[in-house]
Amino acid sequence: MGVLINVILPVFLVIGFGYVAVWRNYISNDNIDGIMKFTQNFAIPCLLFRAISTLDLGQNFDLSLLGSFYVGAIVGFAVGLIGAKLIFQRDWEDSVAIGFIGLFSNSLLLGLPITERAFGAGALEANYAIIAVHSPICYFVGITAMEIARNRGGSIAALPGKVIKAMFSNALILGITLGFIVNLGGIPLPIVMTDAVDLMVRAALPTALFGLGGVLYRYRPEGDMKTILFAVSISLILHPAIVWGLGRYNGLSTDAFRSAILTSAMAPGINTYVFANMYGKARRVAASSVLIGTMLSIFTVWIWLAILP
16 A cells, blocks of 8 residues: 555646646646647657666666567557457557557656656666667557558558658657767767756656646547457556566566566557547547556556565
8 A cells, every 4th residue: 555655646646636627627728738748849858868868778778678578569569459450340540559559658657757756766777778769669660550551552662751750750759869879979968958958857757747637638538448448458467467477587687677567567658649649540549548548557557566576
């Protein structure tokens, strides 16, 4: 019970504040859109830039860690896609969008603060290693699959250009890319710049959590409950279960194992709705999966925390 109160509930209370603020009309949907644009286009890219630019890449980019996490994520994507097609009789484009729900866990807005509160700021290095390639890998898989589904029987010559353009239109990927450039290039940054970036970083997570609450109110469940629960179960149960098995098999350190499990056990990220909305496919399923998955993760994350070493 202490873990639930001290680690999980503060994070979800901030989300709840945003939810209630929109529900009671203390803040408008336009204001929430502005908050989310600030966090997704500025504050969180600054957080990722700062983290990647100072990360010890040689120590933290462990292939066993990344392999354990992303094999689980890609299996989740495949199960979601195939299940949506065969079980729920969705078309291929809808199925890709539903598969993306099982692929893209909320590693930033939920994974970071919960891991930090559970194990301290020093435990986040493996989180950042996962997050550094999270958007690039997930968007590459999702966009490639969607473009193949949309262009069945057509030319594939334009496919690489479409994938690259879509990926590098994403501010999160730009922040990650700039962080790698500074890190690998050994580029020194003036203190005045790092101090300014750090001010943005301090605003990133609490503001994003509040904004997420407002977004979740807007996209309340509206049918398709069996499909939604299927997608959510992939995120909350299947993905971390696979990572648990692979992490044990690969002999991950305790810190890396904790980060991999908690990151994989997070609810579907808001980017699952962004992806669905980008293609106009399975938007209701994606939005409702974020809401229901976030609510259910209060209990499932508690269980994962209880059994972690």
